[in-house]
Amino acid sequence: VIAMPALGTVVDTKALLETVAASVIAGVGITVIFSMAIAGAAIFADARRHARPVLAAGAAFLMGVGLAGSAAAVVIGIIVMTSK
Amino acid sequence: MGSDVVLVIVVGTALAFDFTNGFHDTANVVATSISTRAMPPRIAVGYAAVLNFVGALISLEVAATVAEDVVDAGAITPTVIFAGLIGAISWNLITWYYGLPSSSSHALIGGVVGSAFVAAGADAVIGDGILGKVLIPAVIAPTVAFLVGALGIVAAYRIVGRLRPGAVGRGFRLGQVASGGMLALAHGTNDAQKTMGVITLALIANGNLSADHFHVPTWVVLSAASAIALGTYSGGWRIIRTMGTRIIKMDPAQGFSAQGAGAAVILASSHFGFPLSTTQVISGGVMGAGAGKRVSAVRWGVAGNIVVAWLLTLPAAAAMGAATYGVTRVFGTGATGPVVVATVATGLVAYAFARRARQGAPVPAG
Numbered sequence: 331v332i333a334m335p336a337l338g339t340v341v342d343t344k345a346l347l348e349t350v351a352a353s354v355i356a357g358v359g360i361t362v363i364f365s366m367a368i369a370g371a372a373i374f375a376d377a378r379r380h381a382r383p384v385l386a387a388g389a390a391f392l393m394g395v396g397l398a399g400s401a402a403a404v405v406i407g408i409i410v411m412t413s414k
Numbered sequence: 415m416g417s418d419v420v421l422v423i424v425v426g427t428a429l430a431f432d433f434t435n436g437f438h439d440t441a442n443v444v445a446t447s448i449s450t451r452a453m454p455p456r457i458a459v460g461y462a463a464v465l466n467f468v469g470a471l472i473s474l475e476v477a478a479t480v481a482e483d484v485v486d487a488g489a490i491t492p493t494v495i496f497a498g499l500i501g502a503i504s505w506n507l508i509t510w511y512y513g514l515p516s517s518s519s520h521a522l523i524g525g526v527v528g529s530a531f532v533a534a535g536a537d538a539v540i541g542d543g544i545l546g547k548v549l550i551p552a553v554i555a556p557t558v559a560f561l562v563g564a565l566g567i568v569a570a571y572r573i574v575g576r577l578r579p580g581a582v583g584r585g586f587r588l589g590q591v592a593s594g595g596m597l598a599l600a601h602g603t604n605d606a607q608k609t610m611g612v613i614t615l616a617l618i619a620n621g622n623l624s625a626d627h628f629h630v631p632t633w634v635v636l637s638a639a640s641a642i643a644l645g646t647y648s649g650g651w652r653i654i655r656t657m658g659t660r661i662i663k664m665d666p667a668q669g670f671s672a673q674g675a676g677a678a679v680i681l682a683s684s685h686f687g688f689p690l691s692t693t694q695v696i697s698g699g700v701m702g703a704g705a706g707k708r709v710s711a712v713r714w715g716v717a718g719n720i721v722v723a724w725l726l727t728l729p730a731a732a733a734m735g736a737a738t739y740g741v742t743r744v745f746g747t748g749a750t751g752p753v754v755v756a757t758v759a760t761g762l763v764a765y766a767f768a769r770r771a772r773q774g775a776p777v778p779a780g
Contacts, residue, residue: 346550349686350558357562357678358569360593361671365573368585372577400592407596410681411603412472 360403367396417620419749420492423756424616427499429641432609434506435518436466436645439605441653442515442676442696443598443646446669449658452590455649461591462598463647469602470610470639483547484523485530489538492616494529496752497742499612500759501525501735505727507766513652514723517691522608523548524731529739531732551683552724555690556698559679563702566671571707574667586666593673600680601692602642609638652770657697660716662704671706675699694724 370393377386443466444458453461485494502521509516523544530538574582613634617623623631662668676696683690697720704712742751 345686346554346688349682349688350554352682352685353558353675353679354562354565356682357559357675358565360674360678361566362569362573364586364589364670364674365570365667368582368589369574369577371585372574372581375581376578400589404592404596407677407681408472408599410685411469411599 356403360400363396363399363403365396367393367400370394370396417492417749420496420752421616421620421622423749423752424492424496424499425613427496427503427756428609428613428616429637431499431503431506431518431522431612432606432638432641433645433648434503434510435605435609436463436642437648437650438506438510438516438518438645438653439601439693440646440649441657442692443594443601444649445654445656445658445696446664446672446700447590447594448654449664450587450590450666450669452587452594452666452669455654458594459647459649461595462601463643465595465598466602466606466646467639467643469599470606470642471635472599472603484527484540484543486534486538486540489530489534490526490615490619491533492619493742493747493752494533494739495526495612495616495619496755497529497533497739498522498526498735500738500755501528501731501733503759503763504734504738505731507763508730509723509727510650510652511766511770513656515653515657515693515697515720516723516727517552517693518605519608519691520548520552520724520727521731522612524728525735525738527728528732528735528737532736532739547688548728551688551690552694555679555683555688556694556724559675559695559698560702560705562675562678563672563699564706565702566675567668567703567706570667570671583666586670589670590666590673593670593677596677597673597680597692597696598646600677600684602639604680604684604692606638606642609641610634613638656716656720657700661697661700661713661720662707662711664700664703668700668703668707672696672699672703675702691724 370389370391374386374389374393377383377389440459440462443462444453444455447453447458448455499522502518502525505516505521505524506518527539527544610630614623614628614630617631618625658664664672676692676699679695679699680690680692701712701717738755742755745751745754
């Protein structure tokens with residue numbers, strides 16, 4: 331008979347919860363950040379077309395932050411992969 | 415001499431498994447990009463193949479191999495590994511035949527557990543390893559990916575929902591090139607390592623390498639990376655269709671959210687040391703991205719078939735691994751059994767491919 335031990339003895343519950351938390355934060359975070367970049371780009375294009383420089387500047391800033399955050403997420407992902 | 419013949423067959427079978435792994439799991443990486451037209455199909459699989467190859471070279475720390483966590487190392491012989499691989503390849507091809515995304519990793523684990531069980535008895539199977547390393551992650555990882563995919567798409571629609579759809583779609587398609595690339599890298603790192611570990615174990619079991627100084631030879635790294643990349647490039651179009659269009663009808667934002675969810679869960683799990691199935695994670699992310707938009711947007715019948723395939727993978731591959739080991743041993747302990755089984759298996763695989771080709775494989779244009 332194959333012995334199946336109690337759950338707590340075979341799984342590091344703390345590491346498991348940290349994995350779930352990191353997955354949720356990173357997964358939802360990257361979608362939110364990239365969505366901000368797209369929103370910034372779309373608003374920037376409209377604002378320029380309608381000659382609204384202040385709105386265009388704000389949208390460009392939003393786009394820049396979103397793109398920088400997305401690029402950072404990719405770099406962190408590669409670091410995680412290479413440091414296994 | 416006999417053992418060297420077995421070793422050559424085991425290495426060839428392991429590389430064949432690696433090829434089916436890439437072939438079978440191409441869908442995980444490219445299906446969402448293809449279905450949202452982020453990339454043309456051939457470009458997408460070529461891109462995934464290259465990044466799978468690179469991913470396989472990124473990290474050379476073979477995570478103690480799948481087999482060692484679930485099977486007593488003393489029970490592992492080249493013939494046990496061979497039978498396990500045949501069990502895994504068989505299940506991969508059966509699920510490919512029916513267009514079902516299932517876990518190649520679980521197929522490999524199941525195959526090796528089944529063959530070790532027949533070879534050395536129940537004591538050879540490590541119950542807590544199967545529970546902690548396979549079963550619990552198999553439940554949690556796709557559930558978390560589902561949740562992340564759903565939350566991600568809800569957030570994305572709130573941010574971009576009132577903007578021009580054309581610009582938003584183009585933006586998310588561009589993002590999918592990056593998120594798909596991350597998935598391909600993660601897949602190559604995770605899955606090619608398993609084959610490298612299996613081949614290295616066979617070399618140790620055969621006495622070609624020392625167990626005291628565990629290292630993966632360069633030729634093993636390069637051959638495993640090449641096999642998974644070639645398999646990926648060959649493209650399992652049947653599963654790509656299931657994953658890309660049959661679970662949900664996907665828009666670019668959903669594709670990005672599903673891929674983001676998949677990459678985040680895979681990388682977080684790798685970081686904290688939980689092995690998982692990339693197939694299950696991506697499927698969970700796709701279903702979540704669909705359900706986040708509208709619960710009825712998910713074709714739950716197709717999703718149910720996929721979950722059934724997940725549940726069957728471990729026991730079915732174990733049964734095939736066990737049967738293969740039994741048949742192999744009918745011919746004694748020498749090389750005859752593996753030679754006969756490998757020959758018959760090659761013939762059956764050729765027949766399955768020819769039959770599917772006659773029926774017309776769904777290869778998309780472009």
